[in-house]
Amino acid sequence: MSQNKAKKGVHPYEGKELSKDSPIASVSAASVMVYPLSQHIGAPAKAIVSPGDHVLKGQMIAEADGFISAPVYSAVSGTVKSIEKRFIANGEKAECVVIENDGAGETADPFGKTRSLDSLSGREIIDIITKAGIVGLGGAGFPAGVKLSPKSPQDIDTIIINGSECEPYLTADYRLMMEKSDELILGVKAILKLFDKAKAVIGVEDNKPDAIRLLEEKAAGEDRISVLALKTKYPQGGERQLIYSVTGRKINSKMLPADKGCLVFNAATCFAIYEAVCLQMPLIHRVMTVTGEGVNTPCNLDVPLGMTFGQVLEAAGGAAEGAVKFIAGGPMMGLALSTLDVPVVKTSSALLVFTQDDVAVLPESACIHCGRCVGACPEDLVPQMLAKEIKAENYERFDQLGGMECMECGCCTYGCPAKIPLTQMFKLGKVKVREMRIVG
Numbered sequence: 001m002s003q004n005k006a007k008k009g010v011h012p013y014e015g016k017e018l019s020k021d022s023p024i025a026s027v028s029a030a031s032v033m034v035y036p037l038s039q040h041i042g043a044p045a046k047a048i049v050s051p052g053d054h055v056l057k058g059q060m061i062a063e064a065d066g067f068i069s070a071p072v073y074s075a076v077s078g079t080v081k082s083i084e085k086r087f088i089a090n091g092e093k094a095e096c097v098v099i100e101n102d103g104a105g106e107t108a109d110p111f112g113k114t115r116s117l118d119s120l121s122g123r124e125i126i127d128i129i130t131k132a133g134i135v136g137l138g139g140a141g142f143p144a145g146v147k148l149s150p151k152s153p154q155d156i157d158t159i160i161i162n163g164s165e166c167e168p169y170l171t172a173d174y175r176l177m178m179e180k181s182d183e184l185i186l187g188v189k190a191i192l193k194l195f196d197k198a199k200a201v202i203g204v205e206d207n208k209p210d211a212i213r214l215l216e217e218k219a220a221g222e223d224r225i226s227v228l229a230l231k232t233k234y235p236q237g238g239e240r241q242l243i244y245s246v247t248g249r250k251i252n253s254k255m256l257p258a259d260k261g262c263l264v265f266n267a268a269t270c271f272a273i274y275e276a277v278c279l280q281m282p283l284i285h286r287v288m289t290v291t292g293e294g295v296n297t298p299c300n301l302d303v304p305l306g307m308t309f310g311q312v313l314e315a316a317g318g319a320a321e322g323a324v325k326f327i328a329g330g331p332m333m334g335l336a337l338s339t340l341d342v343p344v345v346k347t348s349s350a351l352l353v354f355t356q357d358d359v360a361v362l363p364e365s366a367c368i369h370c371g372r373c374v375g376a377c378p379e380d381l382v383p384q385m386l387a388k389e390i391k392a393e394n395y396e397r398f399d400q401l402g403g404m405e406c407m408e409c410g411c412c413t414y415g416c417p418a419k420i421p422l423t424q425m426f427k428l429g430k431v432k433v434r435e436m437r438i439v440g
Contacts, residue, residue, distance in 0.1 A: 089348070
């Protein structure tokens with residue numbers, strides 16, 4: 001099954017050849033682990049441990065504090081050292097539980113004990129996923145249990161599994177699809193148990209033909225699961241783009257995918273669902289890509305949550321001489337890091353290291369009205385007009401021109417010959433519009 005429907009976008013250098021053939025390798029936990037209580041969209045979790053408490057691997061250390069929230073679990077056994085504010089990847093400080101690892105790896109019961117999917121009801125599956133602290137691992141961090149509880153579950157007819165991994169350099173999801181395909185399929189089947197009328201489509205960009213073939217083989221006997229080859233074009237993995245490519249349905253910023261009968265889950269999220277449902281394991285680890293020209297050994301690592309990015313980089317052989325740029329996530333939507341002494345969290349998909357800072361190569365100049373940003377924008381916006389209103393601080397006009405539809409994919413900034421930081425400007429504009437709406 002193939003498909004070439006795609007909105008506008010760009011074709012940046014992929015860089016995936018650096019790490020795509022590197023099998024997933026496990027990383028040992030650090031001596032001290034740091035767990036931010038804000039690892040998801042919504043209210044931060046609430047700590048339920050105190051300094052001096054002994055905790056077990058797989059034990060809840062912070063509970064969900066509201067409907068849109070998610071609990072946090074320890075990836076090690078040890079002693080709670082402190083609960084304090086520490087810097088996280090976005091440059092802000094967040095409340096964190098700091099645990100001293102005792103190295104024993106003593107687990108909380110029933111961690112790791114197998115359980116049959118067939119024995120569980122839909123309601124039980126939702127409760128398991130919610131309690132396990134699973135959120136969208138593609139970067140959004142929306143609590144999975146909330147997403148699996150739409151207002152009208154009977155109207156959901158399409159479950160889309162995002163295996164496109166369209167960000168350059170990233171190969172963690174690709175390796176999961178290649179090495180954990182059986183488990184991924186079981187995670188999809190767990191989701192399908194909640195929606196009797198739905199079928200699942202695993203969307204994979206056509207630059208990953210071996211993953212497409214393997215998943216087609218694994219899904220061959222499943223009448224409710226199919227695999228769809230998608231056109232390789234960034235940002236094919238964006239939720240709106242993916243829904244359009246798979247179903248032809250369009251959504252905007254005022255809609256949820258469920259409004260169009262769809263739910264979208266990242267491949268890594270499906271694997272986490274499998275572990276929670278079938279192995280009774282909460283979300284305490286994730287696969288990350290550590291790559292870029294500034295990494296000595298580009299690779300894919302299975303990382304316990306709570307380690308620092310610096311420790312993960314060391315596990316990959318360290319940075320090469322001349323490394324100057326460090327990014328958490330992909331090069332298009334990731335966050336530049338000012339320090340590597342920040343913890344890996346649920347949404348940490350990658351650490352990229354470069355020996356050249358492309359953003360700083362050329363200074364910003366005046367817009368030449370070339371229209372490249374317009375031709376690249378997958379939401380059919382006119383970025384140069386939006387930027388003009390941002391500079392004039394005319395946020396109402398920015399909103400009228402559709403600024404809130406910006407998905408912050410970075411396509412406009414990538415293609416801009418004047419090096420104008422368009423995406424960053426639009427992020428600011430969206431914040432200002434939200435503030436206006438609250439005041440209004």
